[in-house]
Amino acid sequence: MPTHHSDLYHSGPYELGCGTDLVLGHDELSRRLEREQREKADAQIHLQRLSAEVQQLRAQRDEALRALELSNQNAMFQLAKAAEEKDGEAGQHMRRIGVIAGMIAEAIGCSEHFCELICDAAQLHDIGKIGIHESILSKPGALTIDEWKLVREHSRIGAGILSAFRSPVMDLAAEISMSHHEHYCGAGYPLGLAGEAIPLAGRIVGLADFFDSLTMDRCYRKAMSDEQALAMIAERRGEQFDPRLVDAFLRIADQVILARDSINEIEAICDLPDIHGDWWMAF
Ligand SMILES: [Fe+2]
Numbered sequence: 393m394p395t396h397h398s399d400l401y402h403s404g405p406y407e408l409g410c411g412t413d414l415v416l417g418h419d420e421l422s423r424r425l426e427r428e429q430r431e432k433a434d435a436q437i438h439l440q441r442l443s444a445e446v447q448q449l450r451a452q453r454d455e456a457l458r459a460l461e462l463s464n465q466n467a468m469f470q471l472a473k474a475a476e477e478k479d480g481e482a483g484q485h486m487r488r489i490g491v492i493a494g495m496i497a498e499a500i501g502c503s504e505h506f507c508e509l510i511c512d513a514a515q516l517h518d519i520g521k522i523g524i525h526e527s528i529l530s531k532p533g534a535l536t537i538d539e540w541k542l543v544r545e546h547s548r549i550g551a552g553i554l555s556a557f558r559s560p561v562m563d564l565a566a567e568i569s570m571s572h573h574e575h576y577c578g579a580g581y582p583l584g585l586a587g588e589a590i591p592l593a594g595r596i597v598g599l600a601d602f603f604d605s606l607t608m609d610r611c612y613r614k615a616m617s618d619e620q621a622l623a624m625i626a627e628r629r630g631e632q633f634d635p636r637l638v639d640a641f642l643r644i645a646d647q648v649i650l651a652r653d654s655i656n657e658i659e660a661i662c663d664l665p666d667i668h669g670d671w672w673m674a675f
């Protein structure tokens with residue numbers, strides 16, 4: 393039988409034989425429980441502090457990643473703009489393609505998130521032209537077969553540039569760059585994909601690009617009228633273009649033309665800053 397408190401501590405209350413020792417044992421037990429509860433509470437406070445620190449670090453990391461993502465995105469927009477200038481344009485084509493692609497996506501019921509994403513990503517569709525020599529891009533006459541082969545490479549070049557970055561906009565932009573010249577019937581390039589095998593964003597941008605390219609002056613031909621361009625799109629329903637997209641596009645053609653004209657007017661008045669976001673929703 394223990395005779396000293398230290399013995400009590402080691403033997404524990406359940407080994408005690410008399411009433412006094414039992415009381416002492418319970419005191420010691422409650423002290424031990426209190427101490428354990430205190431330690432537990434301290435540990436919980438420590439854990440809460442640690443988790444707050446981790447959360448703060450995560451928020452800082454996310455902010456830094458977002459800043460990096462935006463900076464990469466801005467660099468890519470500048471590069472796409474430079475590519476467009478090489479091709480005889482001054483930024484308007486890429487802006488218009490972004491808006492028109494967003495409108496088509498909205499017309500077929502895509503989510504608001506996807507519409508915003510494609511509006512940004514579509515603007516980078518021809519970034520690969522940065523890798524094609526100006527003398528070919530701005531050649532007034534017909535291209536030779538070899539020159540044409542080089543121009544067609546802009547899809548792959550663009551996808552290669554864009555896939556070096558990881559973000560929702562860049563991923564979609566790489567997909568669009570690779571697929572915006574595929575045809576619904578399989579006669580496009582670079583892979584000759586057909587139907588639904590062509591990513592939806594590529595099908596949308598292919599249509600937006602066709603309409604916008606036809607209705608603007610190029611070094612090798614004058615702009616067509618909107619009516620002519622719309623008739624050509626209707627003719628290519630189910631051939632070059634996804635029939636569902638053609639139907640949606642023809643349904644919203646008036647709004648598309650209005651939005652395009654508004655962009656051109658604004659561009660004519662002032663140089664728009666490089667805003668990539670919801671600005672197109674204004675149209
Ligand atoms: Fe292109």
Ligand SMILES: [Fe+2]
Pocket residue numbers: 485517518601605
């Ligand atoms: Fe284009």
